[in-house]
Amino acid sequence: MLLLNEIKIPIDADENDLKKIIEKKLKAPVRNYTIRKKSLDARKEPHYVCSVLVDVDHEDRYVRKGYQKYIPEDLDPPCFDTDETCVIIGYGPSGLFSAYRLHSVGYKVIVFEKGKRIEERVRDVECFFKTGKLDSASNVQFGEGGAGTFSDAKLTTRIKDRYIDYILDLFIRFGASDRIRYENHAHIGTDEIRKIISKITDHLISEGVEFHFSEPVIDLLMNDVHEAIGVKTAKGAYPADHILLGVGHSAQDTYEMLRKRNVTMEKKDIALGFRVEHPQSFIDERQTNAIVKEANEYFLRYKGEKGVYSFCMCPGGIVIPAMSDENSIVTNGMSYAARDSGFANSAILIQIFKEEFDDGLEYLRSIERKAYDYSHSYQALAQNIKDFMNHELHPLIFASTYPLGTVLYDFNRFFQEKDLEILKEAFCDFDRKIPGFIEKGIIVGPETRSSSPIRISRDENCQSVNTKNLYPMGEGAGYGGGIMSCALDGIRIANAILWKHEKIQSDR
Ligand SMILES: Cc1cc2nc3c(=O)[nH]c(=O)nc-3n(C[C@H](O)[C@H](O)[C@H](O)COP(=O)(O)OP(=O)(O)OC[C@H]3O[C@@H](n4cnc5c(N)ncnc54)[C@H](O)[C@@H]3O)c2cc1C
Incomplete structure (x- = not known):
């Protein structure tokens, strides 16, 4: 694949026109192409400026002429053997992306979600919108996919991060249009994001990730030295090596529980x-x-x-x-x-x-x-x-x-x-x-709920400063605001757990 930058196209150009412009530039037919970036240049005569990946015969010839060969960055972590368990509390964007990544390397992943799966959740939310009957465990804030499920699903963020493409690729793999990769202010819409999240969950279930919907975590299991060693729900106790907390900014009861457990938090x-x-x-x-x-x-x-x-x-x-x-x-x-x-x-x-x-x-x-x-x-x-x-x-x-x-x-x-x-x-x-x-x-x-009024303090390894093995993440913990930044934070936490594992391995 070649990466061609700075391809200028008229505002009203369609897919075919773009292909012709690329072919004219390379003086050869192209097999296939994908837009990576598309931005509007509104000065003087408005036009789009694109970066495009191009599949063309005799690629090396073009590389010799100074064209850039595209080498995708491999952001998938290597798999390894581990018998450690990660419990994820809350299945919003931070919970979903941490679950996906930790599972993909070989951890046993158990997800606890207070709310229901999307199909039932949609019924509850629509019933509320029609009748005013609110279900406090199944609503716009709580349930599969978290707060972003009933949204515009705008995928904008000011953060520059190499994992942004990793997130968009996953959405595209599970049904989003590849326009989200290059459109400025891309959005998916609530109807589409619901289908995509549901498919990702089905995929994780089929891969062996354990999901407990309608089962909120009500307490942390702690040892004598203030380390988290598992979680408790109304149905039982679940020991875990790593506990990821991504409960969003509306989980008042969980914050009460964390206060009782003396988990360090600060005002924001x-x-x-x-x-x-x-x-x-x-x-x-x-x-x-x-x-x-x-x-x-x-x-x-x-x-x-x-x-x-x-x-x-x-x-x-x-x-x-x-x-x-x-x-x-x-x-x-x-x-x-x-x-x-x-x-x-x-x-x-x-x-x-x-x-x-x-x-x-x-x-x-x-x-x-x-x-x-x-x-x-x-x-x-x-x-x-x-x-x-x-x-x-x-x-x-x-x-x-x-x-x-x-x-x-x-x-x-x-x-x-x-x-x-x-x-x-x-x-x-x-x-x-x-x-x-x-x-x-x-x-x-x-x-009132555009952001969280508290931050659960983390150390340099992304663990709670005073409760080892507890990883606060996402919007409710004060580390994100929006789907992309919370998804990125979920990945950051998964990586912190991977690095901890690698460090332990190399210390041995
Ligand atoms: C209506 C609406 C529209 C929005 N539109 C956009 C948008 O267009 N673009 C954008 O980027 N952002 C949007 N946002 C914000 C975005 O959705 C959030 O920033 C993001 O979802 C936060 O992700 P999170 O993983 O931190 O937590 P959340 O998505 O809040 O998920 C937390 C999950 O934890 C669960 N939970 C809570 N307590 C417990 C417990 N004790 N045990 C188990 N589970 C628990 C909850 O049920 C919930 O599902 C919108 C938010 C709302 C409410």
């Missing part, structure tokens, strides 16, 4: 706010430089005394109830692969520094409960953005996509005076960037 800054919704056509009209005409995104950032920013934008998506606890309200966003709801939503969040609260988990839960107490139901709180700016309350300019309905609420009551001021400055700034942003939009909230 958070962000909170609400979703804003606009007609998608309005967002599309305003993105005058955009090449695509539909489902446009925006990224907004305001740097005042505190940061205010848009987060997790879902073009053509819906706002969803994302609570896992009864009598609370939490919003988030989700979309299907087609992104065709007709509405755009994104979270608008303001930073809250750790010095501003005592117990972050309790702080967020109290806000979620306060919202429920006001609504007296799972209907979200909502207000026109214009009314929020003017401290007024009028009927919404359009109905929110939030499936359980909304209750009018003045979000001026929701924030501290100083934060309100900063938020309103931010909205004025966003309105300058996207004229009409205030006039044409509504607020739906509250949005």
Whole structure:
């Protein structure tokens, strides 16, 4: 395979055109090609710039002419004989990728997941969206695939890491389009990611990984020197050599248990706010430089005394109830692969520094409960953005996509005076960037679970600083935010266990 960089193609070029451009460059027919990267150059005459892998006859001739031969990096670890057991608590992206990698080298892997498999989980979530009957163990946060299963499944991350291709390759192997490898802001959509995760789980089960769904871990087994030596569930005790903890940021009961077990944790800054919704056509009209005409995104950032920013934008998506606890309200966003709801939503969040609260988990839960107490139901709180700016309350300019309905609420009551001021400055700034942003939009909230308020401290070997054999990972432990970064953290933990094994072997 040859790697050809800097291939320029017109905006409207199709697969055949690209093939012709490559053949013209090489002056020879190509057998096959795959796009590795594709980015938009919007200067002057907009066009795409691609990196392509090309399968061509007489490859060496081209290498002699200075073309680059592509040698894929082998990121699969070598297999070895081991009788050690890894227990994985939580099957979100961090749990899934650590399970996959540890199993592939030969560890016995046992996964405990509080929630259900996707098919049953989808039924529970759809029932909740229709009837308001919440199952606190099977919902948008809990179950096979973790929080990302009901999402836009955007695969964006600012992290540069060699394992990103490893993650994307696995998604592609189990059914994702290979567009996710090269598209900027690639997304899969909730309908597709569900199928892909289900297939990965089936594959792991067929390979001998042991799964315990609907069986939450309720305690750690510890020895006299504060080392974790296994886990306990309602069904029994399971000894293990390595315990990977990837329970997400909504596992309040697990954090209580860790506190009782004196596992070292620290406070972390958070962000909170609400979703804003606009007609998608309005967002599309305003993105005058955009090449695509539909489902446009925006990224907004305001740097005042505190940061205010848009987060997790879902073009053509819906706002969803994302609570896992009864009598609370939490919003988030989700979309299907087609992104065709007709509405755009994104979270608008303001930073809250750790010095501003005592117990972050309790702080967020109290806000979620306060919202429920006001609504007296799972209907979200909502207000026109214009009314929020003017401290007024009028009927919404359009109905929110939030499936359980909304209750009018003045979000001026929701924030501290100083934060309100900063938020309103931010909205004025966003309105300058996207004229009409205030006039044409509504607020739906509250949005409280964009990140974890705690970090479970790890040492240089990725183990808890005071509880040996316990490996905190992913978003809930404070080491990721989003599908890709949490998947990467799961791989990081798996690698830490492999290196420990290699070190023990070489020390012997
Ligand atoms: C609605 C929504 C939309 C999102 N959209 C996107 C997006 O488009 N792109 C993106 O990158 N990110 C998105 N995110 C964020 C992303 O999903 C998370 O960052 C990511 O899933 C976190 O991964 P994780 O492995 O740390 O934990 P999680 O995915 O939270 O998984 C933790 C798992 O642990 C289980 N668990 C909890 N306690 C226990 C216990 N005691 N025993 C056993 N199991 C337990 C839970 O049931 C859960 O399944 C979204 C999140 C939500 C809620």
